[in-house]
Amino acid sequence: MDKLTASDAAASDQFGYSVAIDGNTVLVGAYGKDSWTGAVYVLRTTDGGATYDQVAKLTAADAAAGDSFGESVAIDGDTIVIGADDDDSERGSVYVFRTTDGGVTYGQVAKLTADDAAEDDEFGG
Numbered sequence: 001m002d003k004l005t006a007s008d009a010a011a012s013d014q015f016g017y018s019v020a021i022d023g024n025t026v027l028v029g030a031y032g033k034d035s036w037t038g039a040v041y042v043l044r045t046t047d048g049g050a051t052y053d054q055v056a057k058l059t060a061a062d063a064a065a066g067d068s069f070g071e072s073v074a075i076d077g078d079t080i081v082i083g084a085d086d087d088d089s090e091r092g093s094v095y096v097f098r099t100t101d102g103g104v105t106y107g108q109v110a111k112l113t114a115d116d117a118a119e120d121d122e123f124g125g
Contacts, residue, residue, distance in 0.1 A: 083124030
């Protein structure tokens, strides 16, 4: 069994606060990364889980301090969904990323917000 760590780990990152697994891929949220901007790490195993390698670090295209990107994470096949519940005065947002090359790269394809968003809703939490 491998201990999962981020390639750029720092104190207060909150690495591991949220985790999701699909097949050989593990997502690990670190919503405290870079002054609570947040990040999500994509790790993959090729040896049945004995070791995991970081294959991507995901951040929001419009990342800002205090967003808490990565407080919640989900994965299903080629699609990753990441919550940033403190984005936009705590109205919250959900980001959708997709890979089309088997997980070599991931691109942000959507940012979801509530039509009736209000301050402190924390959508995506």
